Amino acid sequence: MKSGIRNALAALAIVAGSSSAGAGIVSTSGAVQFVASPPSDVSSNQWESNTIIRAFDEQQGLTLPQDVAVDITLPGTSPGATTDNLSPGVIPAGMIVNSYALHFDVNGTRATDNALEATGSVTLGDDILGLIVISDNLNSSNGILGLPGLTYANGPDHGLEINPAGGGTSDFITLSSDRRTVTVDLMNASFSDDVRILTAVPAASAVPLPAAAWQGSIILSILVGVGIARGEWVRRRLS
Numbered sequence: 676m677k678s679g680i681r682n683a684l685a686a687l688a689i690v691a692g693s694s695s696a697g698a699g700i701v702s703t704s705g706a707v708q709f710v711a712s713p714p715s716d717v718s719s720n721q722w723e724s725n726t727i728i729r730a731f732d733e734q735q736g737l738t739l740p741q742d743v744a745v746d747i748t749l750p751g752t753s754p755g756a757t758t759d760n761l762s763p764g765v766i767p768a769g770m771i772v773n774s775y776a777l778h779f780d781v782n783g784t785r786a787t788d789n790a791l792e793a794t795g796s797v798t799l800g801d802d803i804l805g806l807i808v809i810s811d812n813l814n815s816s817n818g819i820l821g822l823p824g825l826t827y828a829n830g831p832d833h834g835l836e837i838n839p840a841g842g843g844t845s846d847f848i849t850l851s852s853d854r855r856t857v858t859v860d861l862m863n864a865s866f867s868d869d870v871r872i873l874t875a876v877p878a879a880s881a882v883p884l885p886a887a888a889w890q891g892s893i894i895l896s897i898l899v900g901v902g903i904a905r906g907e908w909v910r911r912r913l914s
């Protein structure tokens with residue numbers, strides 16, 4: 676009977692551990708810092724810091740109403756030595772995703788040759804589907820993935836400068852081989868550097884049950900597990 680109880684408790688742990696929005700941001704390093712509540716305006720020259728790359732949650736558990744274009748879908752560093760090393764793709768409508776933003780915007784406006792550098796990383800608890808780093812795709816996804824009521828940059832210059840020939844003025848971004856960590860090395864002089872990260876929502880947590888429903892599932896799992904174990908115990912005694 677003990678094995679049946681153990682199985683029931685295992686089922687309890689699985690149900691209780693489910694989350695409607697996935698695991699979210701697990702950790703940050705270097706200049707990247709998580710901010711729970713961004714200001715109402717994150718357009719260029721509004722949320723500035725010479726040393727901090729802000730990370731914040733956007734839409735969580737969102738069923739995409741339309742296809743979303745992304746710029747990086749494969750692990751690796753962009754740009755490479757001779758190419759931009761982008762791997763564009765489309766996340767289809769109907770997929771359930773979480774969205775996160777990275778934002779770096781130095782104080783005031785500086786000459787390009789006086790740009791400031793910041794490096795760091797963010798690790799997510801769920802697999803990364805794609806990264807949006809080019810201004811056009813950031814602009815077109817603001818209304819879908821951005822936080823309601825938040826003002827975003829909407830011009831041609833707030834994406835990353837992915838330029839293998841750019842030398843010290845290029846931004847670099849790396850998607851790890853396990854698809855859980857994004858590392859950035861950003862050079863910023865005037866317009867903000869923005870990145871959007873899209874992760875998958877685990878199937879078990881995509882549609883959260885109401886509290887009463889999952890509590891009922893837990894109780895049912897325990898009763899079924901105990902019942903099976905008790906039946907096995909009786910059968911053995913009779914034989």
